[in-house]
Amino acid sequence: MVYNPSDGTSRRFSVPVVQELAAQHLQSLPERYIRSEKERPNAFPIHHLDIPIIDMDMFWGDSDLCRQKELEKLGMACQEWGFFQVAKMNHGIPLSLTERMKGIVREFIQLPLEEKLKYKIQELEGYGQAFVISDDQILDWADMMSLTTLPPENRNMDFWPTKPVDFRETVDQYALEIQKLSNTILFLLSENVGLTPDCFLNMCGKMRQRMRLNYYPPCPRPDLVLGISPHSDGFALTVLLQDDEIVGLQICKDGEWIPVQPIPGSLVINIGDMLEVISNGIYKSIEHRAVTNLDRDRISIAMFYGPNIEIEVGPAPELTDELHPCQYKRFIQADYVQHVFSGKLDGKKNLEFAKI
Ligand code: OGA
Ligand code: NI
Numbered sequence: 093m094v095y096n097p098s099d100g101t102s103r104r105f106s107v108p109v110v111q112e113l114a115a116q117h118l119q120s121l122p123e124r125y126i127r128s129e130k131e132r133p134n135a136f137p138i139h140h141l142d143i144p145i146i147d148m149d150m151f152w153g154d155s156d157l158c159r160q161k162e163l164e165k166l167g168m169a170c171q172e173w174g175f176f177q178v179a180k181m182n183h184g185i186p187l188s189l190t191e192r193m194k195g196i197v198r199e200f201i202q203l204p205l206e207e208k209l210k211y212k213i214q215e216l217e218g219y220g221q222a223f224v225i226s227d228d229q230i231l232d233w234a235d236m237m238s239l240t241t242l243p244p245e246n247r248n249m250d251f252w253p254t255k256p257v258d259f260r261e262t263v264d265q266y267a268l269e270i271q272k273l274s275n276t277i278l279f280l281l282s283e284n285v286g287l288t289p290d291c292f293l294n295m296c297g298k299m300r301q302r303m304r305l306n307y308y309p310p311c312p313r314p315d316l317v318l319g320i321s322p323h324s325d326g327f328a329l330t331v332l333l334q335d336d337e338i339v340g341l342q343i344c345k346d347g348e349w350i351p352v353q354p355i356p357g358s359l360v361i362n363i364g365d366m367l368e369v370i371s372n373g374i375y376k377s378i379e380h381r382a383v384t385n386l387d388r389d390r391i392s393i394a395m396f397y398g399p400n401i402e403i404e405v406g407p408a409p410e411l412t413d414e415l416h417p418c419q420y421k422r423f424i425q426a427d428y429v430q431h432v433f434s435g436k437l438d439g440k441k442n443l444e445f446a447k448i
Contacts, residue, residue, distance in 0.1 A: 107220065107221045107224050107231060108122075109205060109220075109235055110231075110235050110307075111201065111235050112205060113309075114311065119312075120312075121311075121312060121313050121316060124228075124229075125231055125232075126313075126316045126317065127230055127317060128230075131230075131318065133314065133315060133317075133318065133349075136347075136349060137348060137349075138342070138350070139345075139348040141345070141350050142353070143173055143177060143343070143350070143352055144168070144175075144177070145176065145178075146162065146176050146178050146179075147162060147179065148178055148182040148183055148184065150162035151163070151280065163284050170375040171374060173378065174362055174363045174376040174377055174378030175362045175380070176361055177352070177359065177361070178273075178361060179355055181357065183359050184272065184273055185266075185269045185270070186269075187357055189262070189265060189266055189269060190357065192262050193262060193333060193393055194391060196258060196263070197305050197307075199255075199256040200256065200259060201307050208253075211250075211251050213238070216238060216240075216433060217238055217239055217248055217251045218238065218239075219235070219236070219237045220235070220236065221235075221236060223433075223436045223437050225434070229436055232317075232318055232319060232320050232437075233308060233309070233318065234306055234308045234382070234384075235307045235309075236304055236305065237304070237305040237307075238305075239251055239252060239303050240300070240302050241263065241267035241301045241303045241395070242268075242271060242299065242300065242301035243298055243299075243300070263303065270331050270395045270397070271397070273331060274299075274331060274397040275293060277361060278292045278293050278328070279293070281367070285411060286410070287408060287411075291410075292328070292371075295405070295408060296400060296403060296405075297399060297400035297402065299398065299399070300327070300397070300399070300400055300401065301397050302395075303394070304393075304394045305393055306320065306382070306393075307389065307390075308384050308389060308390040308391070310386060310387055310388055311385070312386070318381055318382065318383060319383055319384045320381055321437040322437070322438070323379065323380070323381070323437035323438065323439065323440075324364065324379055324439070325362060325394075325396060326398070326428065326429070326432045326442060327364040327365075327366055327396035327397055327398030328364050328370065328397055328399065329362070329367060329398070330362045330364055330394055330395065330396050330397070331361050331394075331397070332360040332394050332395075333393045334354055334391070334392040335354060335390050335391055335392070337356075338354070338385060338388050339351050339354065339385075340382045340383055340384065340390045340392070341381075341382050341392070342381055343378055343379070343380040344380065344381075362378060362380070363376060363377050363378065364377050364396065364398060365377045365440075365442060365446070366399055368420075369406065369407060369420040369443075370405065370408055372407035372408065372418060373407075373419045374411065377440065377443065398425075399425045401425050401426045401429065404424055405422065405425050405428070406421065406422030406423070407419065407420050418448065420446040423446060428445060431445045
């Protein structure tokens with residue numbers, strides 16, 4: 093089934109709703125989803141390693157020594173992995189809220205297609221794929237819903253579903269809780285490189301937050317497709333909430349793909365391109381992708397947090413000197429956003445824009 097652009101879900105190109113394709117129990121996969129051999133999930137060996145786990149209690153407890161050790165661990169995680177997990181109950185977000193978030197996402201997904209298409213993507217917000225730039229591009233096996241969540245005055249409520257009835261209220265609460273956690277992490281990462289804790293946040297102006305709901309339907313040939321193409325995230329920090337049991341996210345470390353084993357109740361946090369720029373490359377945004385499963389669908393909720401659109405972004409001057417030359421130019425955030433959304437997801441290619 094292919095929708096035409098006027099009632100489909102793509103901004104510019106007609107893109108099927110993958111959930112509808114999956115429901116047809118196709119014998120063979122449509123060509124547009126089949127990856128070239130070298131892009132397929134098993135093209136390179138999959139390496140099983142545990143990504144670092146950070147214990148936020150260490151930052152909120154009384155022991156200076158424990159705090160210092162955990163700060164060093166956090167710093168290393170962000171330099172060498174660009175990814176870490178915050179284990180259950182440690183991130184400060186009530187389990188009841190993360191469970192409700194997953195619940196409203198599942199309820200939204202199960203609504204009839206015509207209900208979801210009331211929020212079909214226009215420009216950067218709504219239900220549908222934002223990174224389709226040509227009619228022959230290989231597509232991701234996923235449906236998405238993107239919303240601006242903060243600052244509140246930038247929300248476009250036309251795209252905020254009214255069903256399920258507690259969608260708006262739950263997302264509002266979740267957005268604010270994730271903002272608190274993201275601020276704490278940015279404080280710690282700023283302190284860890286010898287800057288004042290508020291330095292990174294101050295460089296970003298009034299912070300923006302966007303939410304992306306990802307839905308990966310079951311796929312008859314998970315060996316041939318990707319749920320989301322390899323990419324790095326464009327904001328400063330991403331907080332990802334995912335299904336408790338179903339593995340899908342993989343990160344690229346030293347040229348190998350490593351699956352992120354979900355830990356029930358935990359959150360996955362990763363460095364985005366803007367934090368790589370602001371930290372002059374000390375912290376790394378890491379390429380990642382998602383694979384799909386044969387029998388099970390998977391949801392994830394990504395909260396992206398980064399500089400205001402009007403801010404001129406560039407490396408912190410304190411982090412550049414003769415030994416550490418400035419690696420990135422200064423640019424207006426809005427120009428980066430435009431650059432990102434005029435292309436498809438393609439590894440860390442977007443960051444070339446910022447390189448000197
Ligand atoms: C993203 C992303 C991974 C996942 O939305 O940017 O990388 O596991 N998602 O859904
Ligand atoms: Ni991502």
